[in-house]
Amino acid sequence: MTKEQLGTLIIASEQQMYATAKAILKEDNDCADAIQEAIVKAFGKVENLKEDKYARTWLMRIVMNECYNVIRRGSRQVSLENCPEAAAMTEPERKDYSPLYDAVRRLKEELRIVTTLYYVEEFSIREIAAILEISEGAVQKRLARARAKLRNSLDYMEVEW
Amino acid sequence: MRLEDLKQQYPETPEFIHQMILDEVEKQMKNNTMNEWEAASRRKKRKRPWTFKRTAAAVLAASMALGTVGFAAVSIYHLSMKENGKYGVDTGITSDTDEGKSAPLPEKISDVKIQADYIPEGMQWRDEDHLEYKENRVSGAFSMITLLLDTESDELDITDTDVIEKEKTEFGDHDGIYIKMKSKTEFNQKIYLLCPEVHRILIMHIGEDVAREEAYKVASGIKLVETGEMLDTSEVWSWSEYVGQETETEETSEIRTSVPKKDIPIHEIGEAFPLDVSGTDVDGNYVRTYDPGTDMDTNDAQTYDPGIDVEVQVDSVEIADDLSLLDEEFMEDKCKDSIGPDGKLVKNQLSYIKKGDGIHTLDETIRTEEVDQKLVLVTVSYTNKGDKEIDNVCYNGNILLINETDDDYRIYSYDSEIGDIAGSYDEISGQAYDYIEQTGFTGRGRIYSSLRSDFGMGGNYIPALKPGESVQVKMAWITNETDLENMYLNLCDTGGLWEFSEDMTETGIVDIRQ
Numbered sequence: 211m212t213k214e215q216l217g218t219l220i221i222a223s224e225q226q227m228y229a230t231a232k233a234i235l236k237e238d239n240d241c242a243d244a245i246q247e248a249i250v251k252a253f254g255k256v257e258n259l260k261e262d263k264y265a266r267t268w269l270m271r272i273v274m275n276e277c278y279n280v281i282r283r284g285s286r287q288v289s290l291e292n293c294p295e296a297a298a299m300t301e302p303e304r305k306d307y308s309p310l311y312d313a314v315r316r317l318k319e320e321l322r323i324v325t326t327l328y329y330v331e332e333f334s335i336r337e338i339a340a341i342l343e344i345s346e347g348a349v350q351k352r353l354a355r356a357r358a359k360l361r362n363s364l365d366y367m368e369v370e371w
Numbered sequence: 372m373r374l375e376d377l378k379q380q381y382p383e384t385p386e387f388i389h390q391m392i393l394d395e396v397e398k399q400m401k402n403n404t405m406n407e408w409e410a411a412s413r414r415k416k417r418k419r420p421w422t423f424k425r426t427a428a429a430v431l432a433a434s435m436a437l438g439t440v441g442f443a444a445v446s447i448y449h450l451s452m453k454e455n456g457k458y459g460v461d462t463g464i465t466s467d468t469d470e471g472k473s474a475p476l477p478e479k480i481s482d483v484k485i486q487a488d489y490i491p492e493g494m495q496w497r498d499e500d501h502l503e504y505k506e507n508r509v510s511g512a513f514s515m516i517t518l519l520l521d522t523e524s525d526e527l528d529i530t531d532t533d534v535i536e537k538e539k540t541e542f543g544d545h546d547g548i549y550i551k552m553k554s555k556t557e558f559n560q561k562i563y564l565l566c567p568e569v570h571r572i573l574i575m576h577i578g579e580d581v582a583r584e585e586a587y588k589v590a591s592g593i594k595l596v597e598t599g600e601m602l603d604t605s606e607v608w609s610w611s612e613y614v615g616q617e618t619e620t621e622e623t624s625e626i627r628t629s630v631p632k633k634d635i636p637i638h639e640i641g642e643a644f645p646l647d648v649s650g651t652d653v654d655g656n657y658v659r660t661y662d663p664g665t666d667m668d669t670n671d672a673q674t675y676d677p678g679i680d681v682e683v684q685v686d687s688v689e690i691a692d693d694l695s696l697l698d699e700e701f702m703e704d705k706c707k708d709s710i711g712p713d714g715k716l717v718k719n720q721l722s723y724i725k726k727g728d729g730i731h732t733l734d735e736t737i738r739t740e741e742v743d744q745k746l747v748l749v750t751v752s753y754t755n756k757g758d759k760e761i762d763n764v765c766y767n768g769n770i771l772l773i774n775e776t777d778d779d780y781r782i783y784s785y786d787s788e789i790g791d792i793a794g795s796y797d798e799i800s801g802q803a804y805d806y807i808e809q810t811g812f813t814g815r816g817r818i819y820s821s822l823r824s825d826f827g828m829g830g831n832y833i834p835a836l837k838p839g840e841s842v843q844v845k846m847a848w849i850t851n852e853t854d855l856e857n858m859y860l861n862l863c864d865t866g867g868l869w870e871f872s873e874d875m876t877e878t879g880i881v882d883i884r885q
Binding site for chain 2: 326
């Protein structure tokens with residue numbers, strides 16, 4: 211993959227990168243940091259990418275790693291995992307969240323990530339397994355657990371599963 | 372409302388992140404040579420993580436009215452170079468007085484700009500930190516960063532490894548250190564340039580396409596000029612942070628690569644055994660065949676259906692030199708690259724590498740060899756032994772390469788990070804090696820799954836399994852011929868190529884050694 215192709219991919223994957231980062235980190239500023247670092251690392255390592263068809267999963271893996279690096283680097287940054295009351299917080303954009311998205315935000319991180327990757331970013335089970343470095347079966351299990359939890363928390367809504 | 376609507380309800384990317392992505396991509400496209408340190412530098416200028424230590428320091432500085440004058444009296448800095456083994460060089464900074472250690476930084480400090488009296492012919496400034504070749508903008512040339520000499524920088528060393536040339540000398544008015552490394556990257560030279568007049572050190576990353584003499588000329592003409600733009604000191608990337616990040620070690624998770632023989636069942640080809648699977652019932656509800664146990668919550672328990680019972684068995688294992696056993700419709704695209712002009716699987720080139728520590732030794736290829744690759748096609752039957760239909764059954768399969776000892780099964784991989792290949796003994800060369808680089812397909816996972824369902828988009832699903840019904844699935848991998856005698860098959864939907872999961876030790880693995 212050339213750097214030009216990578217640049218095109220990154221710009222086209224803007225929403226996916228943000229959704230991935232937002233599934234792990236609470237603050238948009240931290241998401242921005244992680245995405246920026248991921249872009250730099252992706253350009254630095256693009257020569258290691260052996261097959262272009264895996265570029266999108268490879269890019270998301272880098273974004274996720276950088277999100278965890280952001281969490282590790284400083285105590286000021288807070289992951290959603292350490293902030294279970296995220297849905298109750300008063301961040302400015304919070305009021306625009308839909309009940310469904312709010313419920314997803316309340317999921318545990320491992321469930322929130324697979325839900326985001328599957329339903330928002332439309333990765334396949336296999337691709338998610340590659341991104342998270344777990345088996346396809348494990349991805350399916352987590353999705354099932356996420357669905358069950360969402361069904362429970364949104365049982366007052368007419369949600370189709 | 373459907374869960375599939377989540378995409379529409381997810382918040383859109385904020386405008387400032389959208390703009391940052393556009394800017395960063397543009398910067399990277401222009402700046403092929405930027406390295407991670409520079410990226411970190413840019414990030415740190417914008418925002419700096421607040422550790423407890425830094426927060427305490429900031430509180431202290433804020434509480435001291437004289438904090439801003441202490442820095443002006445900071446002492447003279449010195450650059451030190453110490454040999455560290457045969458190929459390591461420690462570069463450090465010391466200050467003359469002890470007061471320097473305790474003097475708080477000013478809250479504001481002037482930004483600096485890099486000026487060069489000498490620019491090699493054919494080069495030009497790309498931006499404020501980079502010199503590039505006019506005719507070849509993607510080539511190495513010069514990439515520079517400046518770091519603040521903060522109070523925590525004193526006596527902190529950074530170690531460069533794989534160093535094959537080094538010199539401590541004066542570059543114009545500045546003390547400096549030149550090093551050249553044996554490196555696969557295009558930046559294999561570096562100059563540390565001490566600029567105490569602005570409380571900075573400049574690091575020049577220099578491409579392999581720049582002659583050492585030219586690098587010296589550029590370094591000798593470098594000046595750091597204060598711009599007058601005052602920055603928050605806490606936002607400026609410092610030597611102590613640079614050193615701290617350089618020495619930061621990657622966190623690695625524990626991977627279970629060996630298991631006592633008594634702790635894992637081994638099944639034979641043709642032997643049926645129960646397998647935990649997941650799928651949906653005829654009404655589309657998610658169901659699974661296993662009790663979720665205590666680690667899952669009550670919501671998960673609702674999907675456990677004890678009336679569902681699935682058995683699995685490996686019916687056959689076929690080995691081939693080409694892909695003629697496979698139906699092209701179900702092949703992964705990458706398979707095409709595995710076939711040579713003769714229609715056979717290409718050979719896999721292995722390079723046995725002895726890892727150097729970068730201090731006393733360098734990485735060394737002790738031997739290369741080519742080995743034949745083989746297609747491994749496994750036919751597996753899934754049988755519904757229960758009284759309920761289960762649909763969209765997820766199936767999975769991974770080949771494990773296992774060395775057997777008297778007591779244990781031990782997974783091995785060509786990668787030094789997995790298993791215990793590090794320190795293995797190569798009988799042909801008579802030397803130990805740490806990892807093997809390979810060009811082939813071994814270890815890249817399953818390349819073929821003969822049954823697909825649209826459920827879940829992943830494809831590896833059996834559409835329906837009625838009570839008493841058996842369904843055959845074919846799965847294939849490419850592996851080295853030399854590994855055929857060490858293959859075991861994991862059919863659990865957890866666990867992977869490189870680790871024993873709890874499911875695997877309960878369910879067992881299948882001996883498919885050839």
